[in-house]
Amino acid sequence: MNSPSPEFEERTLMRCLLGLLPEAEQERLDSLSVSDDTVAASLCDAENDLVDAYVRGNLAGEDLDRFMTHYLIGERRRRKVLFAESLLKLEKERERVTPLPQVAPRAAVTKRPAGSTRWMAWAAVVVVSVAAGTVVFDDLRLRQILSGNTAALRDELKAQEARSSALSAQVSRLEGVMTDLESASRTAANAEPLLARVASFVLSAPTRGIEAPPVLTVPSDVEQLSVRLKLEETEFARYRVSLKSPAGQTVLWQSPRLAPERGRHGAVLKLNLPAERVKNGAYRFDVVGLDHGQEQPVASYAFNVRREE
Amino acid sequence: MRGGGVISRSRHKQDWLPSAETFQRFLEWLDAGGGTPAERYLEIRRRLAGYFDRKHCLGADDLADETLNRVARRLEEEGAIDADAPAQYCYSVAKFVFFEYLRRSDRSAVPYDEMPSPETTAPVLQIADEREPESEEGARRLKCLEQCLDKLPAADHGLILAYYSGERSIKIEQRRELAARFDLTPNALAIRACRIRSKLEECVSACMGKE
Numbered sequence: 414m415n416s417p418s419p420e421f422e423e424r425t426l427m428r429c430l431l432g433l434l435p436e437a438e439q440e441r442l443d444s445l446s447v448s449d450d451t452v453a454a455s456l457c458d459a460e461n462d463l464v465d466a467y468v469r470g471n472l473a474g475e476d477l478d479r480f481m482t483h484y485l486i487g488e489r490r491r492r493k494v495l496f497a498e499s500l501l502k503l504e505k506e507r508e509r510v511t512p513l514p515q516v517a518p519r520a521a522v523t524k525r526p527a528g529s530t531r532w533m534a535w536a537a538v539v540v541v542s543v544a545a546g547t548v549v550f551d552d553l554r555l556r557q558i559l560s561g562n563t564a565a566l567r568d569e570l571k572a573q574e575a576r577s578s579a580l581s582a583q584v585s586r587l588e589g590v591m592t593d594l595e596s597a598s599r600t601a602a603n604a605e606p607l608l609a610r611v612a613s614f615v616l617s618a619p620t621r622g623i624e625a626p627p628v629l630t631v632p633s634d635v636e637q638l639s640v641r642l643k644l645e646e647t648e649f650a651r652y653r654v655s656l657k658s659p660a661g662q663t664v665l666w667q668s669p670r671l672a673p674e675r676g677r678h679g680a681v682l683k684l685n686l687p688a689e690r691v692k693n694g695a696y697r698f699d700v701v702g703l704d705h706g707q708e709q710p711v712a713s714y715a716f717n718v719r720r721e722e
Numbered sequence: 723m724r725g726g727g728v729i730s731r732s733r734h735k736q737d738w739l740p741s742a743e744t745f746q747r748f749l750e751w752l753d754a755g756g757g758t759p760a761e762r763y764l765e766i767r768r769r770l771a772g773y774f775d776r777k778h779c780l781g782a783d784d785l786a787d788e789t790l791n792r793v794a795r796r797l798e799e800e801g802a803i804d805a806d807a808p809a810q811y812c813y814s815v816a817k818f819v820f821f822e823y824l825r826r827s828d829r830s831a832v833p834y835d836e837m838p839s840p841e842t843t844a845p846v847l848q849i850a851d852e853r854e855p856e857s858e859e860g861a862r863r864l865k866c867l868e869q870c871l872d873k874l875p876a877a878d879h880g881l882i883l884a885y886y887s888g889e890r891s892i893k894i895e896q897r898r899e900l901a902a903r904f905d906l907t908p909n910a911l912a913i914r915a916c917r918i919r920s921k922l923e924e925c926v927s928a929c930m931g932k933e
Contacts, residue, residue: 430776443776447769448810451909456772457916462893465886489775489782496923498860499867504887 421452426459431479464490464497470653470703473669481664505705612688613639615681616698616714626695626715633721635688641681642698642714647673649702652682652711656690657697666690670703691718740794748794752808761917766790766809768920770816779823789816859930866929870922877904878918885915 421429421442428434429442445452466472467480484490612635616627631638642654652673656666666686673680682700697715701708740748749759752766770786779785792815797803805811871879884900886893901911 432776443773444810444813447766447773447813447816448807450913453765453769454909454913454916457920458912460772461886461916461919462890466890469889471890486778487775487780487782489771492927493923495863496867496926499863499926500886502860502864503867503871504883507883 421455423459423462426456427463427476429456430460430463430484431476432483433479460493461497464493465501468494468497468501470651470670477667477669481667502707505707508705610635611637611639611685613641615641615643616716617643618645619712619714626717628717628719630719630721631688631691638684638686638688638691640684640686640698642684642700642712644673644680644682644700645712647680649704649709649711651703653701653703653708654682654684655699655701656686657699665696691720693718693720738791738795740791740798744794744798748790748797751797751803752812763790765917766812769809770812773813773816774820774823777820779820785816785819785823789819792819863926863930866926867922869929870925873925874918874922878914882915882918882922885911886919 425434425438425442429439432439434442442452442456446456447453463472463480463484467477472480485494610632612629612631614629629638650672651670652668653670654668655664657664668682668684668686671682671684673682675681684698695715695717697713699713700711702711703709749763753759753762767783767786767790770789771782774782774785789812793803793808793812803811871882874882881900881904884896888896897908897911901908904911904914906914
């Protein structure tokens with residue numbers, strides 16, 4: 414009964430949520446997800462992280478594809494996404510309202526008169542905690558602090574400072590790594606495959622005039638569409654593009670976060686998407702600018718597709 | 723997999739409902755894990771709903787209720803259930819409920835990959851339109867989230883924001899810190915965070931329904 418819980422790799426849990434596991438493994442995980450506390454928690458954790466990754470724009474490739482076409486089916490799951498978006502908005506709002514303060518130097522605490530030491534130390538603990546981004550209200554600790562346990566508080570402060578310093582260094586390092594990874598991911602996501610048959614198009618920025626949408630003629634043997642969307646302005650550092658059906662309710666494809674590029678067409682967003690996503694008919698690319706986790710509509714590029722037999 | 727059409731609540735649920743006494747006995751039988759019996763019940767219900775949800779069933783919560791009702795009914799009728807692990811037994815019943823759900827569905831459930839072209843399934847993928855930035859609904863949801871967060875105990879409030887904030891790479895270190903701070907194992911911390919988030923999600927849904 415008390416046999417150790419089987420451990421599943423994060424990737425396996427993600428594949429379970431995206432419906433990519435073989436049936437037998439899915440069945441086993443389904444069973445354990447109800448009967449085993451550890452597996453249930455891991456799966457719950459993986460699901461929340463998956464949804465958070467989606468709303469943060471950190472899913473790409475097959476994962477994003479499966480998320481859109483498999484995971485998002487179901488009201489409860491869509492509610493989870495909406496909740497995750499609210500959580501992210503709240504996080505961004507709080508980041509804006511509470512800029513990272515400077516960490517108080519330790520000398521400033523130790524050289525103060527005794528009467529103000531406790532207050533300064535408490536303030537420093539708060540400041541350090543905020544700087545580390547992990548303010549947690551712990552009633553017990555608060556009571557210890559308020560009871561005047563300054564020695565313990567100093568130890569705590571030193572430990573907090575050490576942790577904060579290590580964490581800050583790590584954050585800087587990881588930010589660098591993330592930037593590199595994002596850059597590599599964008600390059601990879603937008604790289605034109607060497608062997609795929611590609612049809613290239615340039616779509617101009619939409620105008621207010623009454624013009625018929627352009628027709629993109631796609632030969633039957635084309636596997637990949639390479640599309641350049643001309644931007645009138647580049648007010649955002651990152652954009653996301655969704656290919657939508659004529660009714661505008663169905664997302665058929667979504668890009669990763671894209672940085673505008675300057676070329677002979679001016680500022681453009683470069684898209685590469687599977688040609689199979691479009692058939693004969695009307696479509697549109699909806700472009701949103703990404704601003705601190707929020708999406709601002711930028712433009713909508715209507716077009717028609719004609720698939721050559 | 724996805725059944726066609728909306729299946730009404732009454733079709734999912736049987737008429738039988740446990741009496742207070744039966745329900746109490748059921749809670750005691752179910753209570754094999756940590757937390758209070760009521761928390762355990764809600765946790766198993768959440769897991770069952772998650773199972774039905776992964777199967778793309780409509781009304782996953784109703785199916786979870788149906789499963790638990792059947793187990794409670796069996797307990798009442800037979801006086802005892804010979805099962806080492808109550809949660810495992812609930813899963814076995816859930817599988818039957820799922821098969822019956824498939825049979826009840828007006829159209830047979832099919833994997834999404836075998837569904838017709840996306841144009842005919844527009845309502846399924848309306849998330850993009852629901853994700854309109856700065857929409858009135860988004861603002862309401864944010865307000866509800868803040869209200870629900872305020873209702874949490876201070877420690878839970880701090881934990882949930884710290885646990886889920888930041889990019890993935892930062893989270894790993896943050897969670898290690900949090901586990902140490904709360905003197906919990908990483909798994910216990912994950913369980914706690916998931917429970918808080920589930921509660922918050924339910925609170926926000928209820929708040930959105932109220933306003």
